[in-house]
Amino acid sequence: xxxxxxxxxxxxxxxxxxxxxxxxxxxxxxxxxxxxxxxxxxxxxxxxxxxxxxxxxxxxxxxxxxxxxxxxxxxxxxxxxxxxxxxxxxxxxxxxxxxxxxxxxxxxxxxxxxxxxxxxxxxxxxxxxxxxxxxxxxxxxxxxxxxxxxxxxxxxxxxxxxxxxxxxxxxxxxxxxxxxxxxxxxxxxxxxxxxxxxxxxxxxxxxxxxxxxxxxxxxxxxxxxxxxxxxxxxxxxxxxxx
Amino acid sequence: xxxxxxxxxxxxxxxxxxxxxxxxxxxxxxxxxxxxxxxxxxxxxxxxxxxxxxxxxxxxxxxxxxxxxxxxxxxxxxxxxxxxxxxxxxxxxxxxxxxxxxxxxxxxxxxxxxxxxxxxxxxxxxxxxxxxxxxxxxxxxxxxxxxxxxxxxxxxxxxxxxxxxxxxxxxxxxxxxxxxxxxxxxxxxxxxxxxxxxxxxxxxxxxxxxxxxxxxxxxxxxxxxxxxxxxxxxxxx
Numbered sequence: 001x002x003x004x005x006x007x008x009x010x011x012x013x014x015x016x017x018x019x020x021x022x023x024x025x026x027x028x029x030x031x032x033x034x035x036x037x038x039x040x041x042x043x044x045x046x047x048x049x050x051x052x053x054x055x056x057x058x059x060x061x062x063x064x065x066x067x068x069x070x071x072x073x074x075x076x077x078x079x080x081x082x083x084x085x086x087x088x089x090x091x092x093x094x095x096x097x098x099x100x101x102x103x104x105x106x107x108x109x110x111x112x113x114x115x116x117x118x119x120x121x122x123x124x125x126x127x128x129x130x131x132x133x134x135x136x137x138x139x140x141x142x143x144x145x146x147x148x149x150x151x152x153x154x155x156x157x158x159x160x161x162x163x164x165x166x167x168x169x170x171x172x173x174x175x176x177x178x179x180x181x182x183x184x185x186x187x188x189x190x191x192x193x194x195x196x197x198x199x200x201x202x203x204x205x206x207x208x209x210x211x212x213x214x215x216x217x218x219x220x221x222x223x224x225x226x227x228x229x230x231x232x233x234x235x236x237x238x239x240x241x242x
Numbered sequence: 243x244x245x246x247x248x249x250x251x252x253x254x255x256x257x258x259x260x261x262x263x264x265x266x267x268x269x270x271x272x273x274x275x276x277x278x279x280x281x282x283x284x285x286x287x288x289x290x291x292x293x294x295x296x297x298x299x300x301x302x303x304x305x306x307x308x309x310x311x312x313x314x315x316x317x318x319x320x321x322x323x324x325x326x327x328x329x330x331x332x333x334x335x336x337x338x339x340x341x342x343x344x345x346x347x348x349x350x351x352x353x354x355x356x357x358x359x360x361x362x363x364x365x366x367x368x369x370x371x372x373x374x375x376x377x378x379x380x381x382x383x384x385x386x387x388x389x390x391x392x393x394x395x396x397x398x399x400x401x402x403x404x405x406x407x408x409x410x411x412x413x414x415x416x417x418x419x420x421x422x423x424x425x426x427x428x429x430x431x432x433x434x435x436x437x438x439x440x441x442x443x444x445x446x447x448x449x450x451x452x453x454x455x456x457x458x459x460x461x462x463x464x465x466x467x468x469x470x471x472x473x474x475x476x477x478x479x
Contacts, residue, residue, distance in 0.1 A: 080472075135426040142422055146413045155476040156409045160423060163405055163469055167427050170458070174430035178437060 007084045009226045010233070014241040020219035027212035034205030041198040054112045060207040062105035062130060064214055066168075068098035069133060072140075073165035076158035086222075088154030089229070091161065092144060093221035097214045099137035106130055125176040132171055136164045150229060261346035265354025266361075272331075273362045279327070284366055287320040291374045302379050309378035310388065310439035316374075317367045317392055318399060318428055324363040325403040325424070326417050328355060329474070333411050342478055352470035356397075356404050364396025380443075387442040394455040395435040401466035402427045408473035430458060 006012045038056040045052040072091045079087035109127060110120040121127070140157055147153035230236050273280060294312045295305055332338040341351050371392050372385040380388065406424035410416040438451035 132426045132429060135422075139423040139426065142419055143409065143413075146410075146415060146419050148414075152476055152479055155479070156473070159405075159469065159473055159476060160409060164427060166465075167430070170430045171426070174433045174454075178433040 004084075007082075007086050009086055009089070009230055010235045010241060012086055013223060013226050013236075016219040016223050017240075017242055020216045020223075023212045023216035023219065027209050027216055030205050030209035030212060034202050034209050037198055037202035037205060042202050043196055043198070048116055051112060051115045054108050056202050056206050058105060058108040058112060059203060060210040061101045061108065062126075063207060064210045065098055065102035065105050065130065065133060067211075068094050068101065068214060069136065069161070069165060069168065072098065072161050076161040076165075079154060079158040080162070085154070085229075088158060089222050089225045090218065091140075091157060092154075092225055093218040094214070095137060095141050095144075096221070097217045099134060099141065101210065101214070102130060102134040102137060106134065125172075125178070129172045129175045132175070133168070136161075136168075139164070258346070258350055261350050262354045262357075265346075265351045266358045269355050269358030270361060273358065280362055280366070283320045283324045283363055284370055286323060287316050287367055287370065288374065290316040290319060291377070295377075306379040306443070309375055309380055310436040310443070312378070313371050313374050313388060314392070314395075314432055314436040314439075317371060317396065318425075318432060320367055321363050321396060321399045321403060322421055322424065324359070325407045325420060328359050328404055328407045329411055330407075333477075338474065339478055342474065348471040348474060349467040352404065352408075352474065353467040356400050356466065356470065359404065360397045360400040364392070364400055368392035368396055380439075384439060384442050387448060388439045390452065391435040391438040391455065394452060394459055395431045398431050398455075398458050398462050399428060401462040401470075404470045405466065405473055408470050408477055411474070411477040431455065434458070 006015055034056065038053055042053070042056075044050055072094050075087040075091045075094070078084055079091065106127070109130075113122065114120050140161055143160055144153045144157040147156060227236065227240075235241060291312055294308065298304060298308070329338060332341065342348050344351065368389055372389045375385045375388045403420075403424050406420045406427075409423065410420040413419060434451045434454045438448040438455070441448035441451065
């Protein structure tokens with residue numbers, strides 16, 4: 001079996017169809033387990049009270065938001081160097097989930113910030129760079145949607161994500177130094193030490209739940225993208241190899 | 243295709259420096275033939291900066307406080323407005339395809355276009371900025387820092403902008419889309435540039451910001467031409 005066997009939409013389509021329910025199921029189980037740990041097992045924070053529990057969804061969303069962008073950049077490199085169409089389709093399939101996670105991370109963050117910091121929004125280094133990451137996602141989606149020629153849209157999107165991902169660390173550090181140069185961060189996340197093992201397990205379970213969810217969603221979406229782009233192809237007419 | 247472009251394309255291949263020189267001179271010559279267009283960005287800069295005192299009130303202390311940010315953001319927007327010009331005309335009349343076919347590497351021609359673009363947009367903006375800072379009550383030293391930070395930062399704006407302009411070439415709603423792509427990537431330059439002036443105002447050592455701007459400038463100089471060339475090839479495909 002060649003390494004590239006599944007780089008063809010025709011072979012990947014049935015594989016994705018078989019795999020996505022497993023990832024979705026895993027995401028469901030992990031979400032239930034993580035929520036149970038987060039709500040019933042993990043102790044109440046002695047400073048923040050129960051409000052801190054929103055972090056069990058906030059942190060995984062923020063982490064995965066960043067991670068998905070890196071994965072997209074990886075697919076972007078493959079799309080431009082190996083010229084595999086599926087890589088671009090995977091980028092397109094991942095982008096909405098990444099943007100959604102980043103937006104929800106900002107949202108849950110401000111819901112947590114209101115009772116804890118007393119404000120919905122602070123120009124904190126981490127928040128600002130997450131906001132910029134959301135702009136990068138929006139830029140990618142806007143660019144690929146605006147170009148009608150799919151081949152060009154794929155390549156332009158791949159190049160954009162690669163160029164932007166080189167900028168991501170520069171943006172992160174510039175924002176970090178900008179903030180610390182102005183004033184010390186009023187409250188930092190590093191202040192919350194995750195001491196209890198239940199807290200750690202809850203966070204881990206929720207992170208993996210978000211991870212599995214994004215894989216399942218990407219697979220479902222990439223199947224839709226394959227059908228949309230390959231419509232009329234003989235293998236699809238014959239039932240898509242399923 | 244116009245006669246100036248023909249100069250770049252038809253001459254026998256010489257050294258890369260010669261190719262770069264031809265590309266820069268060609269764009270400069272074309273740009274200087276429409277001087278009114280060149281002035282537009284500068285007038286835009288002056289108008290935008292002048293709007294701020296009207297909006298926030300004429301208090302000296304407040305204006306001085308916001309001056310670095312206002313001048314930098316206005317400079318950034320002024321450069322942004324000039325970006326569609328970079329490739330649009332050459333794309334419309336097919337010159338760009340001819341340039342891509344020329345014996346010189348496309349990255350070299352892209353670098354030439356970038357340099358010419360900076361000479362006609364970033365450089366004038368940087369040169370005018372001390373005058374604007376003066377209106378906001380900055381002293382001589384702060385004006386010098388403002389001008390220098392723009393001198394170091396605006397070339398990077400041209401580089402990143404050129405990538406965005408190349409990617410959005412001939413795309414529906416291209417210019418606003420380009421702003422969407424390019425502005426988040428401008429953030430580090432904005433932070434370090436405006437930060438240098440703010441630190442000079444607070445009598446803190448600002449040399450670190452200049453070093454970082456210089457580092458970004460060097461990194462961009464060696465990598466941006468290739469990214470622009472790749473983006474142009476994608477758009478011409």
